[in-house]
Amino acid sequence: xxxxxxxxxxxxxxxxxxxxxxxxxxxxxxxxxxxxxxxxxxxxxxxxxxxxxxxxxxxxxxxxxxxxxxxxxxxxxxxxxxxxxxxxxxxxxxxxxxxxxxxxxxxxxxxxxxxxxxxxxxxxxxxxxxxxxxxxxxxxxxxxxxxxxxxxxxxxxxxxxxxxxxxxxxxxxxxxxxxxxxxxxxxxxxxxxxxxxxxxxxxxxxxxxxxxxxxxxxxxxxxxxxxxxxxxxxxxxxxxxxxxxxxxxxxxxxxxxxxxxxxxxxxxxxxxxxxx
Amino acid sequence: xxxxxxxxxxxxxxxxxxxxxxxxxxxxxxxxxxxxxxxxxxxxxxxxxxxxxxxxxxxxxxxxxxxxxxxxxxxxxxxxxxxxxxxxxxxxxxxxxxxxxxxxxxxxxxxxxxxxxxxxxxxxxxxxxxxxxxxxxxxxxxxxxxxxxxxxxxxxxxxxxxxxxxxxxxxxxxxxxxxxxxxxxxxxxxxxxxxxxxxxxxxxxxxxxxxxxxxxxxxxxxxxxxxxxxxxxxxxxxxxxxxxxxxxxxxxxxxxxxxxxxxxxxxxxxxxxxxxxxxxxxxxxxxxxxxxxxxxxx
Numbered sequence: 001x002x003x004x005x006x007x008x009x010x011x012x013x014x015x016x017x018x019x020x021x022x023x024x025x026x027x028x029x030x031x032x033x034x035x036x037x038x039x040x041x042x043x044x045x046x047x048x049x050x051x052x053x054x055x056x057x058x059x060x061x062x063x064x065x066x067x068x069x070x071x072x073x074x075x076x077x078x079x080x081x082x083x084x085x086x087x088x089x090x091x092x093x094x095x096x097x098x099x100x101x102x103x104x105x106x107x108x109x110x111x112x113x114x115x116x117x118x119x120x121x122x123x124x125x126x127x128x129x130x131x132x133x134x135x136x137x138x139x140x141x142x143x144x145x146x147x148x149x150x151x152x153x154x155x156x157x158x159x160x161x162x163x164x165x166x167x168x169x170x171x172x173x174x175x176x177x178x179x180x181x182x183x184x185x186x187x188x189x190x191x192x193x194x195x196x197x198x199x200x201x202x203x204x205x206x207x208x209x210x211x212x213x214x215x216x217x218x219x220x221x222x223x224x225x226x227x228x229x230x231x232x233x234x235x236x237x238x239x240x241x242x243x244x245x246x247x248x249x250x251x252x253x254x255x256x257x258x259x260x261x262x263x264x265x266x267x268x269x270x271x272x273x274x275x276x
Numbered sequence: 277x278x279x280x281x282x283x284x285x286x287x288x289x290x291x292x293x294x295x296x297x298x299x300x301x302x303x304x305x306x307x308x309x310x311x312x313x314x315x316x317x318x319x320x321x322x323x324x325x326x327x328x329x330x331x332x333x334x335x336x337x338x339x340x341x342x343x344x345x346x347x348x349x350x351x352x353x354x355x356x357x358x359x360x361x362x363x364x365x366x367x368x369x370x371x372x373x374x375x376x377x378x379x380x381x382x383x384x385x386x387x388x389x390x391x392x393x394x395x396x397x398x399x400x401x402x403x404x405x406x407x408x409x410x411x412x413x414x415x416x417x418x419x420x421x422x423x424x425x426x427x428x429x430x431x432x433x434x435x436x437x438x439x440x441x442x443x444x445x446x447x448x449x450x451x452x453x454x455x456x457x458x459x460x461x462x463x464x465x466x467x468x469x470x471x472x473x474x475x476x477x478x479x480x481x482x483x484x485x486x487x488x489x490x491x492x493x494x495x496x497x498x499x500x501x502x503x504x505x506x507x508x509x510x511x512x513x514x515x516x517x518x519x520x521x522x523x524x525x526x527x528x529x530x531x532x533x534x535x536x537x538x539x540x541x542x543x544x545x546x547x548x549x550x551x552x553x554x555x556x557x558x559x560x561x562x563x564x565x566x567x568x569x570x571x572x573x574x
Contacts, residue, residue: 009379016380019372020389023447027392029414030404042412093298102291108299115306117560119508121529122549125536126312127305149301179290208397210511215537229399230515240407247400254395262388265395 034058034245041240057245066235068246070221071228076253078143078224079206085148086202087195094157095183099169109158116151124215131216142216143224147206153198160194161187196264200257207254225250317546337547347548349523350531353438357527358506361442365502366495369450373457374487387458390451398511405444406431406516437517437525444512449505453498460494461487493570500563504556528552 028048033041034057036050061068097109127146131137136145164187172182188195210226217223223231232246258265292299315330317337322329341347372390376383393401408415409430419427428436468486477485488495510529513519519526519534526534528548536545 005379009381012375012379013381016372016375016386017382020386023450024389024392026401026404026408026447027396029408030400033407041407042414042417044417046414089298089301093295096291096294100287100291100294102288105291105295108295111307112302115302117556118306118310119504119529119552119556121508121510121532122313122553123306123309124533125542125545125549126309126316128536129542130304130309130312145301146305149298149305151302151306154298179294183294204395208395210398214514215533226397226399229397229403233403238410240410243403244407247403250400251396254397258391258395 030244030247033241034248036241038239038241041244057241058249061232061242061246061249066228066232067220067223068228068232068249071223071225071231072249074140074222074228075207075225078140079203081140081144082147082206083199083202085144086150086153087198089149090153090157090198091183091188091191091195093154094161095179095187097154097158098161099166099183099187100179112151112154116155121211124211128215137216138218138222140217140222143206143209143212146212147202147209150198150202153202156194156198157191160191164190193264196261200261200264203257204254313546313549316542317550319543321543333543337543338551341544341547344535344544346519346523346526346531346534347544350519350526350528353523353525354507354509354527357438357442357445357509358503360439361445361506362499362502364442365446365449365453366499368446369453369457369498370495372450373454373461374483376454377458377461387451387455390454392451393448394452396448399515401444401448402512402515409440431516432521434521434524437521441509441512441517441525445506445509449502453502456498457491457494460491464490496563496566500559503559507552507555528555 032048032050035053035055036057037052037054040047040050040052063069097105128137131142136142168186168190169182172186177186208226209224213224213227217227220231229243229246229250233243236242318333318335319330320333321331376386380386407413410416411429416427416429430436430440464487468490469482472482472486507527508529509527510533513525513527513530514533517525519530529552532545532548532552535541535548
């Protein structure tokens with residue numbers, strides 16, 4: 001029986017590791033190709049680490065004529081502003097929905113829950129027309145503003161704040177603190193795990209956003225990293241070594257955050273679902 | 277009395293001040309576009325006159341759009357895609373999660389590795405798969421080496437394109453789904469397994485009589501969200517196949533994009549969007565119904 005279990009464990013481990021390796025091969029191949037000369041990319045037999053290892057691809061992508069660095073910076077700007085706005089408005093509204101009592105509150109929250117179901121792509125056409133009227137079409141605001149008001153963020157902050165005992169706010173109120181102060185100096189710091197998760201989620205959504213950028217951004221100087229990568233693929237044709245280097249640059253920020261904060265990362269992306 | 281009324285108004289004002297900014301944003305970027313979308317779908321629009329060019333037409337857009345071969349194809353493709361994607365994803369991730377939960381060395385690392393494809397942006401994903409599937413690429417080379425004389429060109433083959441898209445989507449979502457299953461499995465009490473082990477149950481009986489029933493809630497949730505997500509596939513199609521070859525990989529959202537932004541038929545695109553919304557509402561409604569029923573029987 002014991003021996004059986006051990007064999008099972010070994011077989012299980014081997015199978016699972018096989019699947020994991022299959023899963024990460026494309027990414028490993030991408031990274032490997034980004035360091036190769038174009039002629040070596042498809043060379044047989046495959047070499048993980050090429051004989052002629054070099055950083056030329058990265059230099060050409062970053063400093064070359066493609067403006068890739070500018071698009072990277074555009075993405076940093078859009079993502080940073082989106083995250084900051086979204087976190088602040090989520091805290092404010094989350095506090096309003098959980099700690100304050102006023103008529104209509106629960107009805108509005110129900111509206112929020114219903115809105116969460118709407119597939120964002122359904123709104124491509126009307127938003128495109130509205131943004132043109134509002135004058136934010138083809139500006140970074142077309143990406144930042146919709147991201148700044150997150151329904152999911154409000155939902156998550158509210159759920160977290162509901163668990164914080166009312167006595168804390170009461171005590172602060174007796175000491176003469178106003179609600180804004182209670183919200184940001186007492187309650188919000190206690191929500192740190194939820195907020196860290198939100199920051200990571202918002203960052204990932206904004207950085208990886210392709211759909212919105214495709215529709216709302218037209219000017220090449222305003223391209224975000226994803227559009228930049230598409231543009232790069234179009235302009236370089238089939239130079240896979242350069243395309244892979246550009247791809248590696250585009251996933252780098254997310255990977256760094258993933259490695260630093262994997263606990264929050266995995267917890268955050270599964271948080272909404274485990275409760276469901 | 278007056279004082280109380282004043283206090284009441286003050287609390288209303290305070291409440292709306294806190295939720296106000298977010299509420300206005302949600303109204304502008306979600307609620308109003310949704311209503312607008314519906315309005316466009318039932319109107320005839322002379323674009324040259326701007327917003328004033330909208331005239332009521334009725335529901336005929338909803339009938340006319342069926343004449344479009346691309347729309348019919350995307351609906352059918354999307355259903356085929358949904359069924360195969362969800363089935364493969366659920367079965368595969370359940371097995372991986374089960375084995376991972378029972379006996380695997382280096383569990384933490386395995387989770388991280390499986391998760392990696394899920395966080396890579398869709399453009400980089402498309403770029404790497406296009407390279408891997410290219411005519412001189414490693415996958416076709418490998419197949420030729422294994423003795424396949426004329427390997428299919430996957431992404432540009434009429435019959436292979438859709439299955440290839442399904443596999444890429446499964447690959448991308450596997451890690452996420454495995455982690456969802458794992459978090460459910462961890463909560464199954466160990467003594468349940470021990471109890472059936474005493475009764476002489478083998479591994480398959482354990483899975484059949486303990487794991488699957490205990491995970492019905494989690495599985496149900498994963499199935500529903502996967503179905504909903506499978507109706508939102510867009511980036512991969514637009515970047516890798518443009519719905520082709522022919523109409524073999526066009527899907528609902530891609531077709532909305534194509535109809536609106538490449539052919540400028542905003543009314544039809546909006547009507548198709550409303551159909552998509554109806555599908556998602558219907559699935560969510562089923563979810564609510566079944567959940568309610570389950571709660572009643574428990």
